[in-house]
Amino acid sequence: MRPNSVGYNFHSIGYNLVVCLFATVAMAQNGLRDIPSTKVEDQKAGFVLPEGAEINLYAAEPMLTKPVHMNWDSQGRLWVVSSPLYPHIAPGQGEIDQVVVLEDTDGDGAADKSTVFAENLHIPTAVLPGDGGAYVANSTDMIFLKDTDGDGKSDHREVVLSGFGTEDTHHLLHTFRWGPEGMIWMNQSIYIHTHMETPYGIRRLLGGGMWHYHPESHRAEVYMKGLVNPWGHAFDEYGQSFLTDGAGREGINYGYPRSVYVSSPGAPRIVKGLNPGQPKHCGLEVLSGGHIPEEYRGHLLAPDFRGHRINRFQLSDNGSTAYASDQQADLVSNTHRAFRPIDVKMGPDGAIYVADWYNPIIQHGEVDFRDERRDHEHGRIWRISFPGRPLDEKPDFSKMSETELAAMAGPVGWNAQMASHELRQRDASSAIAGVRQALSAAESDLDRLHLVQASLAVGQPLADEAAALATASESADVRAGALRCLYYHAADYPQSQAVAAQAVADPHPRVRQWAVSVLAQLPYADTVQLALRALEGLEQPADDYLDFAVWSICREHQHKWLTPVSLGENPFDSPAQLLYAMRAAKTSEGSDLVLDAFAKGGFDAPADLAAIADWVARSGDRSALTQLYQKAQDSALPAAQRSTLLAALANAAQLRKLRPEGDLSAVAGFLKSEDAGTFQQAALLSGLWQIAAAREPLQQAFVKGQGGRSVAALDGLRALGGDAAGQFLSQLASDAGQPAGQRARAITAYVKMAPAPAARLAAKVLPAFEQTPQASAGIFSAFLSNKAATTHLTNALKAATLPESVALVGLQKASSAATKPDALLAAIQKAGSIQPMKMALSPEEMQAMMQAVAERGDPHRGEAVYRKASLQCQVCHAIGDVGGIIGPDLVSIGASAPVDYLIESMLEPSKKIKEGYHTTLITMKNGDTHAGAIASEDKSEIVIRDAAGNETRLAKSQVKTNQISPVSLMPPGLTMQLRQDEFVDLIRFLSELGKEGDFKTTPVPYLRKWQVLQPHERTRDAIGHYGERIFAEDFPSYQWTPFLASVDGSLPLAEMPKVVGRGRNYGVARTMVTLPESGELKLKIDGKSNDLHVFLGEEKVEVPQDAQTVEVVLKAKPGEHRLTVCGVQGHGLQRMRVELLD
């Protein structure tokens, strides 16, 4: 426990809890360790399966231990890497990890033979049989192991690739899979930095991403970058890649060349996964083969090792580059806490095989390497089959001709994968002859595509056939898949450019993306000209994946198009395309061409205007700014566009200290604007440009203006600065007649201008916040955001006294500051006479606490505690896809994290920080500090996202240091306001999240994101005239606040604001629903129907009476509509829940 970690005891759980629990310590010893029974039958008893499915044990210890990854060979043997050493080898321990080969020789569905193929490995994380041996990921190396004397044991070992990082052993090189084109695909995770010397030059991949390696030519290339833990990869029928992430939270990710996903270091732009808010996964497989019931076939299986279950997703084409991915009911789950499915593969008999890492605790980022509860001995392979259906026949590949193998080959399914793999190992000329023969008999374009893939696998690409499919197939999926076949050897095929030139105009955006990907491989001069056409002439605006591909090639191939541009020539079809390329490459080369077109009205469409404004802000010179300012003064310009232009000018002034030429005082005229955006930007610009005439109107707007207008005026005043501003602010802050929020804002602004006097003023004024302590939070934050200002406040508080309530707010802010301001903490403590309290629990206290959680914690009450607005859990954390994005998603935290970890994280948030959630602390040259997560980064600026989700753009030239802070963004002491029983309930609730039971998020499409109506004077009487319909109106002064459904999807009435209507209390919630083309949408609503009122828009929806659950059909024109649901409180209606039915 950390001696320096302090909390503050103020009606806190701390002392009371520890003292009360201490008495039970002696008794607690036996009940501490929540270690489930290791017996196979006990684990098996916990499985929950769909009807018709059965699970049996295929293999377990001692046949294998700790399986990490597995793959089949074409003889039907299962190769498994097992690592008892994980997570870290200990001194004196040998490199003893294994490759084990399992075999079911009698076909009864259970392995009866286990051969240790190798037993001298160091945390091997992938195995792939092939080429007469097996490729194994062995820490820094990919090695090839071979049995040369036929005794079943490897006796030859060679390093194939070396230079993979080992910075974190759950990030090591992993997820090997043969692709349909005969390459080995492999991934690495976020902390890994790989430096590889290949026969083609040095290759480096810093951070997560996916590689492909071609064994014959020894070519290894990076295919895509990012993802935190891309532990799953599968190909669909067309050969497209899908990945899962064990720590990201976007479910299935579409992997295409050069795509960049979350967490890739220094990435200025990323694309997103297909299922935001989904659980985290390890492994990915396509359900295939005749044994699998039809309704599951083609679905993706993604093991959720935290939640002890395997999720299922269905992909469909939604007309965009990527796909729609819909979560279905789980394939399997288990109540046994050590069931950790981390790989899933279809087997030779058509059954599903699941590698079970078997461990009550997972990974090692947050749980000590040497934690005793970590299991090093067990491990299981489970087999899921459907006994009512015939098993698949395993072909004898050795008896098949090349033509037969070719006809069977493909990316999906055991037989298809093994056939292409077998074919690859046949004599090359017979193999390609077989492919050609099968091609002449092929009946569909999909078959032809598979044969083209097979031609790659045998080393003789049929590029003409690929080109024909890419340009002429009626299936967009085939066209895209065929382009992918051309992609790998694009530069060797003379027709590549012509094919891509046609495909950039394809009706389907995915085909266009692949055309751009092919172009990115080519050396020719006009690749970018062609690629930019991919964004033109689509029915919908280009989706983000396609746009990313085009943006990416504009950057990567910039040397090609910059040459003509530097000679004053636009090589593209339009000035807008040139601007697009310039913005992508962040260059100002070409400004003259663009500004010339701008002057002639070439960018007047709103989207074009926004584009040019953004570019001028980032890259424009003074004449460009002048031109933009002139445009902003055009009286014909709509207000929204004017405010966009002014914002760009403000940006240039802030980040680059650049302003237009000439007299700029006219900007103060816009302070009269009714438009909030125009006023805001004009206020800021008046300050930044030092327009003296603006001072008076800004001061007035600050004092008299409402909300946003007042804040904007303050920003302007602050930028304007000067003694006058300081005087004005300090007077206002000292004026007890002003509202607390206004006074706080005045000091906050003053800090930036004159930190020393501001600190003295703060010490005087802060006591006035005794009754409204939360209003003082911004003052502390302002001082904390600059190192010198922090010191000034520290000094000023030395002689001051603070009310306890204000001091506590200050302590909370200061103790979650990345700068670790110890002196300020001490000063606030002293000023507030607050006794420091140890937040860390001793081992005995921790044991007692864990027992209390197990015995007395009520997860249902705990959920209500979690949802309390004052705790702010939901502001930062999501459960599933509902909630904030600042902290880790808690959807399966209970299933993955031990209880002591949860308790510790709550009391001492900085002690264990989830990967990807570390705070970056950026210190500017002027002493300002910014803490948060890096949202994006390029060569000139860093965008940082703070705990409140606000993004700030920082000029890199102004950055002094940029370091990872050991302090969590989660403030310590958030739980101090809780009673001990509430704390215990809260922990119990968290510990149930993701486990089988009431607190597991299901894929049922409940409506989860709502707004609730706050009490309003209008409703009391108006209801008598208009009925409940008044709740469904968009009445301007109604206040609606966000409200999220509980884990079970319901809205608890007791937690909703009570809206009064003629003596009754209502809970009123609204959300948006989208009606499909049919104009009908079916809903299921749970809750006592007599107390429910439902409205679509303002139209009442009839609800059948006297039921606990009703189904209603909404009818309206297709598109978005507002759905309002109100429940009458106090007559037995407890919760309302709305589900979308198909």
Next chain:
Amino acid sequence: MSRLYLYLILSLSLIHSLHASEASFELRDGDRVALVGATFIERAQHYGHIETALLTGSEAQDVVVRNLGWSGDSVFGDSRSYFGPPQEGRERLARAIGELQPTVIFVCYGTGPAMSVGQRWTEEKGGIAQGHSHDLESGLEAFQNGYSQMLESITAAAGEGLREVVLVTPPPLENIGAPLPDQVENNVHLGHFAQAIQKLADAGGHRCIDLYQSMGGQDGVVAQPLTNNGVHYTDAGYRQIATHWAEALGWSNDQVGDTEALRAKTIEKNRLFFHRWRPANETYLFLFRKHEQGNNAKEIPMYDPLIKELEGEIEELRKQVRD
């Protein structure tokens, strides 16, 4: 003034304290030998041939060899940098040298940049000027500057006990044929890098082991490939290289007996030393998550006695071989 030039001046002034390349090479009792380089050096640890040749080439007792090679590394320290810029990689190398306090250092770099002409081979800012200058000439210049800077840094880190820094040119590339890429041009490039190394050695008064020339130079080796991909040497390749290495030091191993047991033991020791100096989970042990699991860092020095014990056995085997 280029760093290269500075280095040359500096080296010339140090020439008296370091062995002049004309004198014959010797190892002394208790010498600590560091091998520094990229993939070629790193992979040598799996085979043990070079180390065995070094141990058995002279009468010196209790010599320890430490392989500090790192795949894909550059003279700028790219591979050793983990989360930071190459600068941190250079610092890491200097730290490792500082801990070992070697008396002799063998350095071998050059394959990576020679293979990557036209490509970006280092993340070092200013290593190669921005733009399209990844040609042979600018690559060579960057390489020489970086090499000089690195020699300066490790010489300083090694301390006063350092007697000699030996520069080694990388062994040539092989043109094995399709579907492997043609390496003829790259091998010519590598010859330029070998020459640059030779020049650095001459100017700095270093002994140079010219593996590039002695293993075949521009002619390459094709009849019986000694690499598995044209670049990376196999067991048989390293065996031959070890012989050339020893010969270049003026040694003959004709009198030495069967060294296989000794070689196996050095490989075992190398495996242990790898966990000591390049442990997995660095993020938790020493880097930005050490506040979470840095307590486990105490295990790492526990390898020292285990390594020492193995080195005792290695010394015994060495004596047997020499007798």
